[in-house]
Amino acid sequence: MGMNILVAHGGGPTAVINSSLQGVVEAARDSGKADKIYAARFGAEGILKGDLIDLTQVPASTIQKLAHTPASAIGSCRRKLTDADYPTVIETLKQYGINCFFYNGGNDSMDTCNKVSKLAQKEGLDLRVIGIPKTMDNDLDVTDHCPGFGSAARYAAESACELALDASALPIHVVVLELMGRNAGWVTAASALAARATNCEVLTYLPEVLIDEDRMLADIEKAWAKGRGVLVAVSEGLCGLDGKSLASTGLVDGFGHAIPGGVGQHVTDILIRRLNIKSRAEKPGLLGRASIPYLSRVDREEAYAVGRKAVEAALSGETDRMVAIEAHRGEKYSFDLFLTPLSQVANVEKKFPLEWIVNGNRIDDKFFDYAMPLMMDKMPDYAILR
Amino acid sequence: MGMNILVAHGGGPTAVINSSLQGVVEAARDSGKADKIYAARFGAEGILKGDLIDLTQVPASTIQKLAHTPASAIGSCRRKLTDADYPTVIETLKQYGINCFFYNGGNDSMDTCNKVSKLAQKEGLDLRVIGIPKTMDNDLDVTDHCPGFGSAARYAAESACELALDASALPIHVVVLELMGRNAGWVTAASALAARATNCEVLTYLPEVLIDEDRMLADIEKAWAKGRGVLVAVSEGLCGLDGKSLASTGLVDGFGHAIPGGVGQHVTDILIRRLNIKSRAEKPGLLGRASIPYLSRVDREEAYAVGRKAVEAALSGETDRMVAIEAHRGEKYSFDLFLTPLSQVANVEKKFPLEWIVNGNRIDDKFFDYAMPLMMDKMPDYAILR
Structure with missing residues (x-):
């Protein structure tokens, strides 16, 4: 029996947020552990309405096009969830039997992530929650920089x-x-x-x-x-x-x-x-x-990598973490990824x-x-x- | 004894006007017939001040960079020449011993070209004048389209x-x-x-x-x-x-x-x-x-080609013409170049x-x-x- 995963976008898109989505979908497929791969249609709005897109059977060639598709291919929203909304979120997660939830966004979204996770634990759900960083503004803390910023x-x-x-x-x-x-x-x-x-x-x-x-x-x-x-x-x-x-x-x-x-x-x-x-x-x-056309090659690679890493982390049992980037600015640039507690990045502005x-x-x-x-x-x- | 050539830009730059400049310089060099290659610093302003840039010795590697340099590498202006200005233009042409004059611009510039040519003939100068089309607005007549438009x-x-x-x-x-x-x-x-x-x-x-x-x-x-x-x-x-x-x-x-x-x-x-x-x-x-980054490959190729063609036309004795494009929209796009009288394009808006x-x-x-x-x-x- 495999896992059901859900990915959602929050806030304004970037040139590479779809590369992170590509990373999530391809890592889930490669793992062989995912039964269903869902995306929330228009972010939190879709989660609240129970309106998910089933990406499980979308052809690999379409998923690859995400690398050069701007904005959000699954839709996003600017709705900030209130305390009254969280029970509805939990309902949707239960309804679709979601085991891994990935929220791709900025510091507002990491706060949402953190609250969903806490409530799920209280309700006794087996849910792993991993935040995927995204913001062109580059104002997320802990991570050296954010996917979306480079482009x-x-x-x-x-x-x-x-x-x-x-x-x-x-x-x-x-x-x-x-x-x-x-x-x-x-x-x-x-x-x-x-x-x-x-x-x-x-x-x-x-x-x-x-x-x-x-x-x-x-x-x-x-x-x-x-x-x-x-x-x-x-x-x-x-x-x-x-x-x-x-x-x-x-x-x-x-x-x-x-x-x-x-x-x-x-x-x-x-x-x-x-x-x-x-x-x-x-x-x-x-x-x-x-x-x-102005997309940054490194930005796209990192956005893809943080998406993959989120899936790998959740499947290996991690939860309540955001993927963060450690940069090595040597003669040739390289990077590593690590996990940081959601609570450290939620609502903090760098x-x-x-x-x-x-x-x-x-x-x-x-x-x-x-x-x-x-x-x-x-x-x-x-x-x-x- | 070789020719002295002068190239000038008029009006707003495009993403590929420097590719036309590259075409002019490289064709002049390849011909073996050019003694001096001058460019007017800031278009008509430079011509009126006798302020020309000597490009004769600029390294080929610098000229090649024009292909990815936006705006005008030699400067342009929006000054519209008046009847009082033309004698000064003729003075500069005489002073530098210019034999071929290339003006790269839109329908205003083709009007200027035409007037310079007429006055030079009246003064008995041995001057060949060829217009090089340029306008992102695509509003020049006769030519199928203008370099600068595609990008x-x-x-x-x-x-x-x-x-x-x-x-x-x-x-x-x-x-x-x-x-x-x-x-x-x-x-x-x-x-x-x-x-x-x-x-x-x-x-x-x-x-x-x-x-x-x-x-x-x-x-x-x-x-x-x-x-x-x-x-x-x-x-x-x-x-x-x-x-x-x-x-x-x-x-x-x-x-x-x-x-x-x-x-x-x-x-x-x-x-x-x-x-x-x-x-x-x-x-x-x-x-x-x-x-x-949004530059059109075809646009760049055509802009380069019209610059070369202008030089080749002048060196073969043509004058009072603008280079125009004939497009072949078959399965694979191709184009030919031809010459059209300046008077047909001056001040006409398509x-x-x-x-x-x-x-x-x-x-x-x-x-x-x-x-x-x-x-x-x-x-x-x-x-x-x-």
């Missing part, structure tokens, strides 16, 4: 280089690039690669530092005066000295998080109005987590180290020592003939 | 697919994607690939059709009600029934063109305010013409065929018969398990 960082870094080249080849405006990452500046920091790979002036603003608009404008004006083009990279979550979002929409998502918006456009507006400098704002938004932010708008090389192997195999190498 | 179209198409997958995997908001193309909808049309390659509802609005906002909102509401996620792709140049931009910035560029802006955000705003549907707008903007727009927001398969071979080798093939 989002590459997107930010390489897009910033490309915009910087455009901005300096046709220096008729300051180009502002707004990047995702509400509270953590990990992804936006990667845009500072443009300061290293191009001859454009690049200023990078992370949400960890409150913004003094007068100083920001003065710094941009000084950079603009050099005549080599200016790229200003801003996190969507930038706040002013009063701690309020530079450009809030006033909206709140299902987890109760405020939805920021329009920070890039706001910076563009003040450049035009206050300095009379022509400017335009670009906001790739969700493309920063969905783009397959911020960008303040000491890596130089003068409020430059990023220290230490960040790139950390991030480069996660996002790309080598530095972009452009021909700039001017 | 911009792939960017729009594949980004739209990726956003559509994200929008349908986590259907908490209508996702609006704003794409470049002021007057011509060629690039925005490519986003309709998402209606074919994903299971998301996709509505596509081109600038060729005036927008009835009430009808647009009703169509989006109907699509949203299906619960499978909605992607709305809009051209930056959309106008309302009154013929005015849906969201104008009131700014004008150096060619006197109005700068549109914020159409995507405008659609998002009316969805939230009038229908109470959560929505977010993404605007990759200049990334749509600068992205190297619009998107109205008969390819279905019900105001869908794109006919005929467009994809035309565009697919230009942008990608095969359809994206995603795993969608929901």
Whole structure:
């Protein structure tokens, strides 16, 4: 008699969350121990409705396509489970005879994982619960970094280089690039690669530092005066000295998080109005987590590996753990995986180290020592003939 | 005694304009007939200042990097030459003893080319002038399509697919994607690939059709009600029934063109305010013409080939011509190049065929018969398990 496994996605997708799903399904098949492989349709929503997708018979060739399918192939949701919801979750697990539950998400999802596990134990269920880390924001604790971050960082870094080249080849405006990452500046920091790979002036603003608009404008004006083009990279979550979002929409998502918006456009507006400098704002938004052509090879390999590891851990009897990554930044990058208690990562947010932010708008090389192997195999190498 | 050649870029760069430059330089070197190879620093600005870059001795390995360098490696500008400027242009051509002049740009630039040529003839200069086509907007006449379009179209198409997958995997908001193309909808049309390659509802609005906002909102509401996620792709140049931009910035560029802006955000705003549907707008903007990972292989090959062809034509005595592309859409795509009089393409704008727009927001398969071979080798093939 084999095991029935269930995998679910929580929160925003990444470019490689489907690679983790591929790892789960292929490890379960390879183990020979899985009777049924289920996925929750639209994450917690599917679990609450008892709406599971049976992946047991899906052809191997379809599963392989997950490697280049962005977003979530099984659907996700932003619903945060309340205490009233957990009994319904347990009902679904019982109904389908689930023995192993894998929840692929960020720190909210690890909290969910932990609560499901505790309740299942109380109810006497034979359930093993393993968290699979995922977040482009890179704000999960304990793990060196999160699957999803490397690809989002590459997107930010390489897009910033490309915009910087455009901005300096046709220096008729300051180009502002707004990047995702509400509270953590990990992804936006990667845009500072443009300061290293191009001859454009690049200023990078992370949400960890409150913004003094007068100083920001003065710094941009000084950079603009050099005549080599200016790229200003801003996190969507930038706040002013009063701690309020530079450009809030006033909206709140299902987890109760405020939805920021329009920070890039706001910076563009003040450049035009206050300095009379022509400017335009670009906001790739969700493309920063969905783009397959900018996917990082290492990120995909790690996302696949954490999915496999979760299944192997559960089948060998582990529970209440999240898979985490240990990175080896030698001449050639490599990684190991280990397990960490869910309670250590639930609801903890890892911020960008303040000491890596130089003068409020430059990023220290230490960040790139950390991030480069996660996002790309080598530095972009452009021909700039001017 | 060899020839001195000058190449210049005009207007906005594309992902492959540097491939055309590579073609020019390599063809000039291969010919053995070029003494000096100059490039104008920042296009017409450099020509007017007599500020040329001497590329004659630049290593071949640097020239090869142009194939993956976005924007313009020699710089471009948006300055439209006036009658008062042309004598200065002729001075620079005389000063450097230029025999062949290549201007790489859109229909504005072909007009410039044509005027330079006419004046040079009047002044008795031995000058051959060949235009190299370039515009992501694809609005040049005579040529089947323009170098730069294929990559911009792939960017729009594949980004739209990726956003559509994200929008349908986590259907908490209508996702609006704003794409470049002021007057011509060629690039925005490519986003309709998402209606074919994903299971998301996709509505596509081109600038060729005036927008009835009430009808647009009703169509989006109907699509949203299906619960499978909605992607709305809009051209930056959309106008309302009154013929005015849906969201104008009131700014004008150096060619006197109005700068549109914020159409995507405008659609998002009316969805939230009038229908109470959560929505977010993404605007990759200049990334749509600068992205190297989304570059089209065919586009790069053609951009390189038109650069080479321009040099070969000039060296064989041709002048007053633009290189144009003849496409063969057989089982395997191929192309030929031919020369067309500059006067036939100067200031002519090729619009998107109205008969390819279905019900105001869908794109006919005929467009994809035309565009697919230009942008990608095969359809994206995603795993969608929901």
